[in-house]
Amino acid sequence: MKIAVIIKQTPDTETVVKINDAGNDIVGTGVKYVMSPYCEFAVEEALRTKEKLGGEVVVVSLGPDRVLETIRTALAMGCDRAIHLKDPAYEGGDGQATAKALAAALKTVSPDIVFAGKQAIDGDQSQVAVRVAELAGLAQATIVTALEIAADGKTAKATRRSEGGGEVVELKLPALISCEKGLNEPRYASLPGIMKAKKKEVKELKPAELGLEGQVGAAGAKAKRVKLLPLAERKAGRRIEAETPEAAAAELVRLLREEAKVL
Amino acid sequence: MESSLIDLPDDVIAIRDTVRRFVYEQVIPREHEIEEQALVPPDIVQRMRELGLFGLTIPEAYGGMGLGSLAYAVVSGEISKANSAVRTYITVNNSIGYKAILLGGSDQQRREYLPRLARGEFLTSFALTEPGAGSDAQGIQTSAVRRGDRWILNGRKHYISHAHRAELFTVFAVTDKERRARGGISAFLVPKGSPGLSLGKQQEMMGGRGSHPGEVVFEDCEVPSENLLGEVGYGFKLIQACLNDGRLNLAACAIGAAERLLEMGTEYAKIRHAFGAPIGANQGIQWMLADSATELEAARAGVRDRAGEGRGAQRRPGVRHGEALRHRDGEPRRRSGAPDPRRRRLHEGLPIERFYRDVRMLTIVEGTSEIQRRSIARFLLGF
Ligand SMILES: Cc1cc2nc3c(=O)[nH]c(=O)nc-3n(C[C@H](O)[C@H](O)[C@H](O)COP(=O)(O)OP(=O)(O)OC[C@H]3O[C@@H](n4cnc5c(N)ncnc54)[C@H](O)[C@@H]3O)c2cc1C
Numbered sequence: 001m002k003i004a005v006i007i008k009q010t011p012d013t014e015t016v017v018k019i020n021d022a023g024n025d026i027v028g029t030g031v032k033y034v035m036s037p038y039c040e041f042a043v044e045e046a047l048r049t050k051e052k053l054g055g056e057v058v059v060v061s062l063g064p065d066r067v068l069e070t071i072r073t074a075l076a077m078g079c080d081r082a083i084h085l086k087d088p089a090y091e092g093g094d095g096q097a098t099a100k101a102l103a104a105a106l107k108t109v110s111p112d113i114v115f116a117g118k119q120a121i122d123g124d125q126s127q128v129a130v131r132v133a134e135l136a137g138l139a140q141a142t143i144v145t146a147l148e149i150a151a152d153g154k155t156a157k158a159t160r161r162s163e164g165g166g167e168v169v170e171l172k173l174p175a176l177i178s179c180e181k182g183l184n185e186p187r188y189a190s191l192p193g194i195m196k197a198k199k200k201e202v203k204e205l206k207p208a209e210l211g212l213e214g215q216v217g218a219a220g221a222k223a224k225r226v227k228l229l230p231l232a233e234r235k236a237g238r239r240i241e242a243e244t245p246e247a248a249a250a251e252l253v254r255l256l257r258e259e260a261k262v263l
Numbered sequence: 264m265e266s267s268l269i270d271l272p273d274d275v276i277a278i279r280d281t282v283r284r285f286v287y288e289q290v291i292p293r294e295h296e297i298e299e300q301a302l303v304p305p306d307i308v309q310r311m312r313e314l315g316l317f318g319l320t321i322p323e324a325y326g327g328m329g330l331g332s333l334a335y336a337v338v339s340g341e342i343s344k345a346n347s348a349v350r351t352y353i354t355v356n357n358s359i360g361y362k363a364i365l366l367g368g369s370d371q372q373r374r375e376y377l378p379r380l381a382r383g384e385f386l387t388s389f390a391l392t393e394p395g396a397g398s399d400a401q402g403i404q405t406s407a408v409r410r411g412d413r414w415i416l417n418g419r420k421h422y423i424s425h426a427h428r429a430e431l432f433t434v435f436a437v438t439d440k441e442r443r444a445r446g447g448i449s450a451f452l453v454p455k456g457s458p459g460l461s462l463g464k465q466q467e468m469m470g471g472r473g474s475h476p477g478e479v480v481f482e483d484c485e486v487p488s489e490n491l492l493g494e495v496g497y498g499f500k501l502i503q504a505c506l507n508d509g510r511l512n513l514a515a516c517a518i519g520a521a522e523r524l525l526e527m528g529t530e531y532a533k534i535r536h537a538f539g540a541p542i543g544a545n546q547g548i549q550w551m552l553a554d555s556a557t558e559l560e561a562a563r564a565g566v567r568d569r570a571g572e573g574r575g576a577q578r579r580p581g582v583r584h585g586e587a588l589r590h591r592d593g594e595p596r597r598r599s600g601a602p603d604p605r606r607r608r609l610h611e612g613l614p615i616e617r618f619y620r621d622v623r624m625l626t627i628v629e630g631t632s633e634i635q636r637r638s639i640a641r642f643l644l645g646f
Binding site: 190 | 315
């Protein structure tokens with residue numbers, strides 16, 4: 001089976017991000033970058049699929065130099081080789097421009113199945129995976145929490161989470177699966193895996209090599225972020241002053257009931 | 264190990280971050296459980312196997328990773344941020360536990376044992392110390408005599424880490440009473456279950472709960488002649504070779520423990536209030552933290568320098584021991600000891616209290632701090 005997984009490098013969830021002077025992006029320096037957590041589910045599922053059905057896992061990512069570290073993480077977890085879409089021309093794209101580049105890169109792999117995170121935790125747009133499937137003409141199931149691929153590798157049954165319930169869909173491969181928490185428990189890269197990852201192939205592809213000159217990154221974008229809105233300041237907590245623990249508890253219950261209205 | 268003085272190569276950083284994540288996410292949340300039950304839970308041991316932690320230093324040809332001493336030092340430091348027993352699992356197998364097999368074993372013995380060791384399928388013990396001989400290893404009494412195609416061992420070892428869990432013992436015994444260190448001590452591989460091998464009492468120590476040092480007893484214990492490691496009389500050289508590597512690594516372990524302690528101390532200085540302010544607002548406390556951080560930085564740089572490949576570290580035993588001594592002796596004792604903001608947290612059950620006990624062993628095992636000073640002085644004096 002040819003298995004592909006598209007991943008994105010995002011700031012670590014614990015990083016405190018600052019907005020730049022222009023107000024339209026975050027300040028990159030001092031930010032710790034990691035693989036977006038939903039992409040970890042995607043990598044894990046890709047590896048499990050390979051372990052069950054055999055084949056090769058190709059990881060694809062778009063972004064600057066620093067993204068190589070995240071690609072290496074995926075290789076250390078067990079992916080076989082990588083494609084890195086690295087060129088200044090790829091920068092500044094919207095979901096469509098990014099998806100175009102990824103779909104073109106996937107074409108060079110001709111995968112039977114593609115895994116992606118259901119969204120990246122930075123932009124939270126949930127656009128890229130869906131657009132890639134569309135552009136590449138793949139069947140797709142989004143927000144998947146369970147997956148069964150038939151032994152012949154021709155069909156798959158995916159369980160999707162939806163608000164308050166779920167659904168099961170049958171797909172004809174090739175298909176794209178966007179992965180949700182609960183699908184699996186991503187493995188740690190093993191230490192020998194990390195050493196081996198150094199020697200695995202990471203192929204860089206420029207827009208021209210994909211026949212996409214002038215169509216990716218900012219040049220290919222139809223939407224542009226103009227402003228980032230900072231998180232609302234958290235209000236300070238409230239301290240309950242009371243003579244006795246009993247009185248404090250009574251006051252707490254009163255506040256939870258009357259003000260917070262959670263009881 | 265964080266340091267701005269000596270940079271780590273990218274792959275070592277990747278390895279460090281993985282081990283760090285494992286330790287902080289999976290081990291530290293259970294450090295009380297490990298301490299209370301005096302046991303490293305099987306599921307954690309299994310995770311350590313999957314990560315490849317048992318085969319860090321074993322050469323690739325035998326299924327390990329063949330890490331150099333720098334990478335190994337960095338990993339050991341991270342592991343040492345949790346319970347000492349967790350570290351012992353890794354560091355015994357990765358140094359004194361397998362080294363003698365690599366250096367003295369036949370090709371067949373290496374092939375038989377090392378790949379399984381690298382996978383963490385079983386534990387080994389290094390059985391040198393006896394009730395009557397510790398620092399002065401050549402004073403051991405355990406004897407080995409050849410009878411036909413067997414060796415017969417008699418004697419008693421104690422304080423042997425993992426004694427009650429090990430499947431395989433590297434045992435040092437006297438084969439020539441006159442020559443002792445000069446060719447009179449030999450090394451043997453003794454598998455668990457060998458006739459005449461038994462385990463004595465477990466010897467709980469003040470720290471390292473879960474690493475179970477204990478006694479190993481040989482009463483006409485028989486092993487086949489091929490279980491001799493290397494040649495007859497090669498034992499003392501093996502002892503030195505095994506311990507030399509371990510010493511540098513124990514310094515790295517002490518640094519890892521000190522890093523965790525400084526982390527806890529800094530946190531405590533922020534959250535503990537006295538006289539209406541966090542105690543960290545007092546300059547007296549700030550200096551404790553700053554001094555700790557400064558010494559730690561120097562120690563880290565020293566160990567990294569010693570561990571760095573191609574620096575002739577192997578040929579400069581005195582200096583190497585010097586570094587090791589500084590970190591083993593000074594760092595953990597200072598950082599886990601009295602004069603710092605953590606001293607109020609000495610009740611049992613808090614990690615600081617456990618560290619206080621755990622790090623003691625770093626000043627004893629594989630040569631006490633006094634013995635290391637002795638090596639340094641003898642090197643300086645040319646004895
Ligand atoms: C937790 C733990 C685990 C251990 N695991 C193992 C193991 O797996 N395998 C193994 O073989 N051994 C093991 N040991 C034993 C350890 O190696 C010895 O305890 C150590 O070498 C010291 O020997 P000793 O206890 O006999 O002390 P001694 O050698 O009797 O020394 C007593 C004291 O005298 C000091 N001293 C001795 N000679 C000199 C000198 N020339 N100058 C100045 N001071 C001196 C020592 O530093 C020490 O403070 C372990 C010990 C501990 C505590």
